[in-house]
Amino acid sequence: MSQAELTAVPVSRAPRRALWSLGILRSELATTFRRWRTLSLLGVLAAVPVLIGIAVRIETGDGARGGPGGGGGPAFLSQVTNNGLFLVFAALSATLPVFLPMAVGVIAGDSVAGEASGGTLRYLLVAPAGRTRLLLAKYASVLVFCLVATLVVAASALAAGALLFPVGDVTTISGTRIGFGEGLVRAGLIAVAVAVSLTGFAALGLFVSTLTDSGIAAMAATVGVLITVQILDAMPQLDAVHPYLFPHYWMSFTDLLRDPVYGDEVARNLGLQALYAAVFGSAAWARFTTKDITV
């Protein structure tokens, strides 16, 4: 019987559908990036590097010189005064633990639950968007947000750094010097590495989002998970589980600033993010495709 049904589906539709299935992704992206919430999150992220830059500038402008290698603050902060490009690395180090994942948690947590609480989910599904297709479009647009958010931080830091400080050759962590152009390439690579670091958490947020019909609850729960895991990752007693916590290798991006590049931890981070994306992506799919839509 099922074979009969398959043969009866109008054949002319099949190629068109493949061509147009990107329509929902475009629509998803447009909807995400036209929200005030998304824009204000990006605005806050853009402001962070500028604030860091101004703070460093004021500190050093007093002639009091923050003291080279002064322990506090994000990594690379001490080098910012010598080379504005380091503001990119400092800003990414400062935003990766909290600001960036929080923004991703808001967008990912709201992705399905927000549509559910607004009631628009039922209309998307009877359109029919298709549950798997809609979920894929949602995840893809959250991933695009990860990349855009990271690039916003990097671009704002680069602009602020170039305006406030001198730029030039870059001294790597290994002590060697690379040209400014090469430094820019490394900065771009690091931004991508940071964006990829967020993909596992984004999948987790998407899963949480399929569990509830309240956008606010999903956002709060996702950000709550983030904070909890960050705390667990900081407790030395839990050493054994640390390698399995999604933020554990986040700071591995600094290895891209070594000469030669040290890739072990970066690769481990990629593997861990892929694992989280697979596990929570599947869980989100299993939940969303069988869920009764009652709102």
Next chain:
Amino acid sequence: MTDTAAAAAAPDTGPDTGPEPGTVIRTRGLTKRYRGGQLAVDGLDLAVPAGSVFGFLGPNGSGKTTTIRMLLGLIDPTSGTAHVLGRPMPAAARTVLPQVGALIEGPALYGFLTGRDNLVRFDSADPTADPRTRRARVEDALDRVGLAAAAGRKAKAYSLGMKQRLGLAAALLQPRSLLVLDEPTNGLDPQGMREIRTLVRELAGEGTTVFLSSHLLDEIEQVCTHAAVMARGRLLVQGPVAALSAGARGRLTVTTPDPADAARVLAEHGATVLVTDGDRVSTDAPQAGVELGDVNAALVRAGVRVRAFGVERASLEDAFVALTGEGFDVAG
């Protein structure tokens, strides 16, 4: 039947031989029990004929919306089957739903998008919708519900009635074989209600089957050709509206200053349940075959002074009350 035999038979008999031809919605034993154990829909056997305007009636909480959600693949039935446009739901959602326009439990919109962009968003979600004709189809749909002038405004600034119209427009983005409208006149002023009714008649005239849920009995009576009544999760009755209201007999009412005499004469003519209320005597309308003129002549011959004499046709409401025995209250 082997697979090859089924495949050979398919081109002639259509993809599914389950439901009889000419039926747009067919459910068999459709049941939904929610996780809490609450039985929302209980063994529903619904048949909606093609081309009908089908009224789906029932008090709040009777299982109408759960049924509609099962028909549209939003909720999985606990047991039983549902066929929409001849195909099983929710399995065939991808091929069925593009031909179905729906308004479910009121409109839901993106407040930060304009009315027009809301429609673009819903249309983009349908993989069978042609993006090249999207703009034109959106404008047509806006026109059809009378929202063309307000299309550029943010949806959060819309009144409830405008939101309802925009929801209807989303259901009309493509030519549909079936429209499922859940309480389509909610929140509309009388003028708006009339417009929606006209629109429904127009669509039905174009051959679209309209499945309309409502708690407004006179609305169903005005626009629907067929109706079904649900209460406490069960289907009480379904059929053509005329047949439904005919099921409940009308009342014969005589207004007279001599009610006692009138009651006696009526009883002699086989009237059964007599109610005397001041100068009004009413009874179940006599069986078909009894000439009402004869009854009136008998009254006059007996010296009853008749001020008014008439049969009130049974309304759907009478039928409904007769069926549910409880009137139109929320089920417990």
